[in-house]
Amino acid sequence: MPASNRTRSPNHNLKATLRIVPLCDSAIAIEFENEIDPEINARVVAYARHVAYKGWSGILDIVPTYRSITIHFDPFQWDFAVLIDRLEGLSRHTVAEPESQAVLHEIPVLYGDEWGPDLEDVATFANLLPAQAVALHASIRYRVYMLGFSPGFPYLGLLHKALAMPRLSTPRMKVPAGSVGIADRQTGIYPSATPGGWRLIGRTPTILSRRTGPTPFLLKPGDLVQFRPIDRNEFDRLSREAPDENH
Incomplete structure (x- = not known):
């Protein structure tokens, strides 16, 4: 030119x-x-x-x-x-x-216990029971504002103010792929295992990074995300059905 x-x-x-x-x-x-x-x-x-x-x-x-x-x-x-x-x-x-024209993704999440080790702390911070914190987190239809931090990591918002707990003072050395976290007014999903300081409240079996398909990531800026609480049986079933090559 x-x-x-x-x-x-x-x-x-x-x-x-x-x-x-x-x-x-x-x-x-x-x-x-x-x-x-x-x-x-x-x-x-x-x-x-x-x-x-x-x-x-x-x-x-x-x-x-x-x-x-x-x-x-x-x-x-x-x-x-x-x-x-x-x-x-x-x-x-x-x-x-x-x-109304945005793509809506339903993301299943197993909340609490080893999959969401910070859920009780977040609930205490919000003066709620853990089940109430889960219901509040899953009640919002979140916008994918951007991808960043690590490839395909979606920054979702805005989180309800009651759950807006700050990041951990010392990040974890390794956060499992699929972990759902909270940091202030944002929530997000770790597409791969990386260090991270977000408060972990659950984990999804949904694979966000794809080796095949038209795009490398499931979510893109402008999409919408609705979390859906699931139990251990459904988590295990969906995990078995997920593509092994991307774990």
């Missing part, structure tokens, strides 16, 4: 609430309002999908977060000012999809 002779301010306004910030010679951030909000995140997800849909050569990766998007590009194919012009054009035509 031919280079442009124009120069831009490092923080070039697209709109009053949208700006581009250069991160390096091959990455930029598109920033929305600085808060966690489902409507803002819906705009982020819609914008990221719009960029991906264009299929522009030299765009290497598009990473949406709670309230911004990082775009990695080939600097030999893109001039920074030209890329900004393209993104400005998209900003005028991007409309967030209504939540």
